[in-house]
Amino acid sequence: MAKEIDDIIDGLKNATIENTESTLSLLNKVTTSEPNSFDNYNLTEPLLRIITSSNVEVCKEAAKCIAEVTKTEAQRKKFTQKEIIEALINCLRRNSNENFDMDLTIQICRALGNICYMNDDARNMILNIEGDADLMRLLDIEAGCDSSKDLQFIKVRGGFISNYLLGGEILAKRAMELKIMDKIQAIIDKCMTNVEQNEDLLLNILPPLSILTENVSDLNFEPKLNKQLAQILAGSTNPDLAELCLELLHYQAENDDVKLLLAKEGLCETIYKLLEKYKTLASTSEARALMKLACDLIVLILTGDESMHYLYSTPLLKNMEDWLDSYDIDLLTTGVLALGNFARTDSHCIDMVENKIMNKLLAILSKNNGVDDDMRLQHALLSTLRNLVIPKPNKGAVIEAGLVQTILPMLEIHQPPVVFKLLGTLRMTVDGQESLALELLQNKKLIEQLVHWSKSSDYAGVTGESLRLMAWLIKHAYHTRSSVPSTSAVYIKPDEKGCSLVNPAEPVTATAGIGEASSSTGESCSDITSLRAFIHTEGTVDSMINMLTSQHLVMQNEALIALSILSTMFLCESNEDSSMSSVPSSSKSTALVHLDDLFIQSELGKKLSEFIGRSSDTMTKEIVENLKIFTSLLRNSEKLIKHLEQYNIDELLKSIPILTEYCTL
Template identity: 30%
Template sequence: MGSAVFSGNHRFENIRNLLRSSNKNGLVQAVEKLKITQGIEERDCCVETLIQGLTKEDCDSEEAAESLVDDVLYNQLREMLQDDRYNQTNVAQLVAELAKAESLREPFVEQNFVPLLLTLLETNDVAMATQACRALGNICYENDIGRNAVDSLDGVSELLELLKCQLTNEDKDADRLRVIACGFLLNLTNTHEIIQEKAVEIGALELLDQYLETHYIEDKLCNMVLHCVGSLADSEFGKEKVGQTNVAKTLVKVLLSEKGSGNQEAILELMATLAESDDVKDQLAATSLPDHMVRLIQSTNGLSDSSSQHKEKLASDLLVLLLTGDRSMDILYGKGEGPVFLESVKWLLSDSEHLQIAGALAVGNFARSDEHCVQLVSEGIVDKLITLLQQQNKKDSNITLQHAVLSALRNLAIPSVNKPNLVKMGVMDTVLSLTATDVSAVIFKLLGVLRMLVDGQEEAAKTLGTDKDFMNKLVDWCNVEEHAGVKGEATRLLAWLIKNSRSTDVMKMLVRAGGIPHLVTMVSSEHIVMQNEALVALTLMASTVLDACLVSLRECEAVETIGDVLKDKRTLPEILCNCLTLTKYICSNDSLREDALSAGILETAKHLALSEDTKVKDAATALVTVLEQPLVER
């Protein structure tokens, strides 16, 4: 909160001259004089002297305040606030100056100044209300004890009522009161979720929206209102409520106004915070804001000064954020003709790395629809992404850009019709050229791209699965404990290579690379999809190249792992069926059959053969038959 210099009655010049002989001595003398004097004008003179002394540029106000205040002064100031209407404004201002000292904020609460200051908010006196707001705002600054005291006395409602009354007040000092009152609201709610929610519930957002509509040409007030909205939207509750008001649309109106440029960066930063809500994303996408952001980015194109670069970043980041919402993304895509979409494609060819990243992120977000993905690939977007990746295949590569491009390629590779086209375009080869990286975030994304590319693509899966160097690296990534994403993607890709290639060459390569233990571990995954993927891959291998797998299966205790899954009462019927089928194939080998019998799987299978689920019952019965056959008959 800013300091205020109050100009009051200028009588008793002899007293003032004495008290101001030196600032420190003058302050001390003023305090002592104030403690003993009873005259209204003399007390006012002392208070004014203290205010002027504390607000001098060369005064260490915090140190001075701490040295001046004691219980006697608290009592005197409290008495003057309560009984001396002539001095209330000045006393409130003095409290405001003293409360700038962090160590005095809690004592002012403990000395019961909060209820007295709140009473002053009900006045029609603009100057008095201004100083009361300053005092309360300073007491509440980074002080939950002060905030809670205000809240306990319904101070939030009192403050909002004051703001309502002052919304259209044309008195000469009302504009300053509006700024100070909004500052008080900010200090009262900032980081305090309970008070934030209370303020929102009783209409603070709607009132601040009115302030923006009415006073957007006043830079200081507009800026303070923006901070208040940001504070109230700090909680999930606040963000949700913003989407139910017109605040977002009003912000766009202010931004596009002739006077809005003064707060352009603050508005864009606030919009980015508010746009974490899908409702706000949708609102903003439906306004002229996106087109304005495109023009802003175009106007900064080629400019290297920090201000232009910052605006470019704010604008492009905001547009990318809007694209993370489903409806807002569709609006901005505009069936492939939207200005934001067309401009974001151009960013891929920009000299600015930040715009390149924004372009890749935008394409990745537009590619969340199969229809969009097919259209994007047909229009040549893949070549631009490949070019960006190829340019980044160097030591000083931009990891964020690599991550963004790979994310876009992964999404584009999801529709089945796109997969063979992306392979033909060289996506797989380009992605493989990045496997030398040691950046986990990039590895995670490139594995995701490769997994999508081999899905349903037999030849691609064979090519990748018989690449010895890649398979060895892939198995190494299965051991990455510090990044669960890399470990999970690597293991899933192993399973997908088996499933999609159904090639004995790929299976044997996986065994030689040491991949079997990772598939077995995956059988116990907490994720049902991953469990199934592992079981399908192992079943294909057990039914095709069991002899090649034998040693690995026994070393990693595959039978015991499968037995644990079968015995677990929480295991779903689908997983049970796949486990039973895998076990049946495994038991075609005598040593593995003996392991199964030792693990008690026969008893488990007999129990499951009584299941009410027909598929589980049939699979279990088939396994029991295999396990009960004498070895000589097999």
């Protein structure tokens, strides 16, 4: 075999253009051999000489020979020479004149396409000699899908352009300057006359479009093209073509205007019908991946505000509700996520609760709230229920339907995304729900888990939500109770949908002062039973104090509110026994809360010092007011007065810029 290859190489070196038959025979022997047979030989010199031949047949066979041998990485490196690439480009230019030969163009595309495969050096050589202009002109060549030759040209042209454009942003932007988008648009326009008949042309022209999307930032298609992609998806039964269209539409649908355009084009309903038609065929991993891609596009379109509002009045809402009864996990999850996106306005949420969609969601969650159940479905359900429970008119109905009882077993789950949504859902549920907040404060398992997550989670969202839920339980259980003694107002804002904002100055002031007995001592003692249970759970006070040093203003403020309520309720307890008059003496030792000692053990002074030192420049008026209230309450304890003095808290308070501004007005 080696001798035979040596003879071929020698023959090519000595080949003359005049002896066409012998030259073609030698080239054919190379072409029909295994590509790696020549990896140890250098064919560049003889083939460079032959490719410059004016004889079209010889040139064609030489290009074919280069195409075959450059299927291997070893030969691609050898043929990455400016002279070789320039010769192939020149050959392509000459062939674009009157005596056009399709076969020659096919072989040159194959040769250059193979050389460019994962080869930035070759791509840059084409760019430097402005061969990309010749490459773009290939898109002007009309070719249908009728003949095998046209079909081969369509495939090798698409492959060559794709391999070249994969070189990155510079090449892609240069292609844009050469009007590649206009040329691709013209081809797609032609294909729209009969999508099924032109599937092969579309399959080979859309990949370059996808590569451009990846390499050119903020590449927005014309509305016409986006509509055409939606129409191709609706009209084709080819899964490969469907995948290309879905991927392109995913890129484009990141833009809210495109979301609305696709919503009005009926794309979501089209996808729904296609999935209903083919869902039983999604038995392979490839088919399942395509199904998920289609489902994800529905959800993505619904993330736009205008597109969501538009689709709420279409049959898609009922379609997504129908998927709640699906046994297919992907369709079920998509239905839940879609409804969650619809539930982004109070009116939609109220409608969905009144129409019992919420009950369906809870029924699904009750069957999927275990450690081994599908995490993506759990995440979707909790996200949707969180949105539904935000409007105040919905809270009572959702709680009565069993939301809390359904999600509390999920405390056993420790997957951060699910835990994050679980805590957020509970937090939204207790907003303004005094009885529920009181009940959950006494749930030892819940509070212990919150303390654990607040200290040990590697997931910042879980840490933050654990702390916020504890703070909210305190706030919503106690801040509006008339029997809670307080000397001054705590600035609290009703919580808003979907976002966390600093509390504006709207004081809620209780009726009784520090040390004053409420109208019923027994009622007062009952009022603080839940909070007493909370404080007696190890680590709760420490967690609230650590929350002061959060990077987020809203969490700092929530910590101050919670700590102020704790101080209002318990700071006198270690010095006075008046609030315990109805508690049997045998129980007092366990019921008493020595909050000042707990504060000192948790290094409150140190944390306040860190908080003020790090955040003084960014503190809002509300945070400063609540900080003043909290430190004022702390002075009800002699122990805490001395503790604060150790950390120079009074002087630090005076250094807060916003307080200085008040003083100098």
